[in-house]
Every structure is written in structure tokens, then in C-alpha cells.
Amino acid sequence: MKFAVIVFPGSNCDDDMVYAIQEGLKEEVDKVWYTEESVADYDAVLLPGGFSYGDYLRSGAIARFAPVMESVIEEAEKGKPVLGVCNGFQVLLEAGLLPGAMQRNKNLKFICRPVQLRVENNSTGFTKAYESSETITVPVAHGEGNYFCDEKTLEQLKANDQIVFTYQDDINGSVAGIAGIINEKGNVLGMMPHPERATANLLGSDDGLKLFQSILNHWRESHVLTS
Numbered sequence: 564m565k566f567a568v569i570v571f572p573g574s575n576c577d578d579d580m581v582y583a584i585q586e587g588l589k590e591e592v593d594k595v596w597y598t599e600e601s602v603a604d605y606d607a608v609l610l611p612g613g614f615s616y617g618d619y620l621r622s623g624a625i626a627r628f629a630p631v632m633e634s635v636i637e638e639a640e641k642g643k644p645v646l647g648v649c650n651g652f653q654v655l656l657e658a659g660l661l662p663g664a665m666q667r668n669k670n671l672k673f674i675c676r677p678v679q680l681r682v683e684n685n686s687t688g689f690t691k692a693y694e695s696s697e698t699i700t701v702p703v704a705h706g707e708g709n710y711f712c713d714e715k716t717l718e719q720l721k722a723n724d725q726i727v728f729t730y731q732d733d734i735n736g737s738v739a740g741i742a743g744i745i746n747e748k749g750n751v752l753g754m755m756p757h758p759e760r761a762t763a764n765l766l767g768s769d770d771g772l773k774l775f776q777s778i779l780n781h782w783r784e785s786h787v788l789t790s
């Protein structure tokens with residue numbers, strides 16, 4: 564399986580994402596610069612964390628218009644797996660690939676520490692390796708992680724099982740404790756916590772690895788390997 568890690572000016576978790584794929588999954592991965600025109604040759608697209616364009620205007624608001632995003636949106640609409648972590652999640656929201664928006668954390672401070680999450684939906688192509696309602700430890704590192712959506716959107720997210728991860732404790736004020744959501748089709752996941760920083764016990768937790776393993780297993784199931 565071949566992964567693309569998109570690099571915007573200001574991305575700073577791209578190497579961690581590459582490490583997770585190379586060392587954690589032992590699969591192929593390329594960094595793809597924001598000026599590239601196509602991600603069509605890749606099996607999955609990963610939008611990493613960071614401060615794209617210095618978080619000016621709103622986090623992700625400028626990166627959403629980077630040249631590569633046209634192809635990311637096109638591939639997402641065709642059903643390709645797309646994962647956005649932290650700033651990557653913010654870019655997906657700004658691009659309209661996921662509903663809702665991010666606000667500053669309720670305490671107006673940057674939060675950087677491991678947190679406990681609950682796996683709310685383990686039947687997605689990103690979470691099948693987890694147990695239902697499993698509690699996992701994954702670090703967060705954000706200033707704008709306070710997820711907001713209107714009541715109607717929240718009802719839809721709940722009705723369609725699109726809430727994938729919630730925070731065990733209210734760390735940033737997010738509506739319904741939302742830490743990660745998926746689109747209706749099930750191929751675009753955005754999450755504020757960083758699974759790529761939790762892929763080995765040496766890093767404090769390897770609970771993030773199952774997310775990448777789920778993506779790989781899901782892809783293998785739909786691409787029967789003959790060798």
C-alpha cells in the first residue's frame with residue numbers, strides 16, 4: 564500500500580506520520596509537496612499536523628486552497644481513504660470534506676499532553692482493529708481543538724455513527740466531547756489527537772498503531788493480494 568503525506572508550508576508532524584507508516588506499518592510512503600497537482604497514484608492520503616501558513620485567518624483556512632487540495636478533494640470524493648490529524652483535521656473542515664469548525668480551546672491555552680479517548684465507532688475502515696468502546700491513550704497538541712457544529716449537524720453525526728473518537732474528559736470544550744469524526748461515506752476521518760505519535764511503547768503508547776493497521780487491513784480486504 565502506498566501512502567501520501569501532504570506537506571504544507573508550516574506542517575511539522577509530517578516526519579512523525581512518515582515514521583508511523585515506515586516503521587509502524589512497514590509500508591511505502593512519500594511526502595507530497597503542497598504544490599503538486601495529483602495524489603491519484605496513492606492508495607491513501609494523510610494530512611499531518613502543524614501550523615500550515617502560520618495558522619493565519621483560522622487554522623487550515625489557507626492550506627485548504629493549496630494547489631494539491633484540488634486533487635485531495637477529488638480523490639476523497641471518489642472514495643480514497645483520507646486521514647487528517649490535528650491541523651490536517653482543521654484543513655478537512657475548512658475544505659468542507661467534514662462538517663463543523665474549530666474554535667480556540669475553551670481555556671485559550673495550547674494543550675500538549677497524552678489524553679484518554681474512547682473509540683465510539685470501531686466499524687470504520689480506520690478503527691476496525693480497536694475493540695468497541697476501547698479506551699486508548701493518544702497525545703494531543705493543539706490551540707484550536709474545540710470542535711463546534713450546530714445541533715442539526717450533531718444529530719446527523721450521531722444518527723449516522725460518524726463520531727469515531729471522544730475525549731474521556733472535557734479537555735477543550737468540544738461539542739459532545741468530539742475528538743474525531745468521519746464523513747458519511749466512511750472514507751474521510753479527521754481527528755485532533757495524534758495517533759502517529761503513539762505507535763510504539765517507547766513513545767509512551769502504541770495505541771495509535773491500530774489506526775494505521777486498520778487502514779492497511781481495510782485496503783487489503785478490498786484489493787485481494789495474489790502473491
Ligand SMILES: NC(=O)CC[C@H](N)C(=O)O
Pocket residue numbers: 576611612613614615618622648649650651704705706707708
Ligand atoms: N499539532 C497541530 O497540528 C497544531 C494544530 C493547530 N495549528 C492548533 O494549534 O490548533
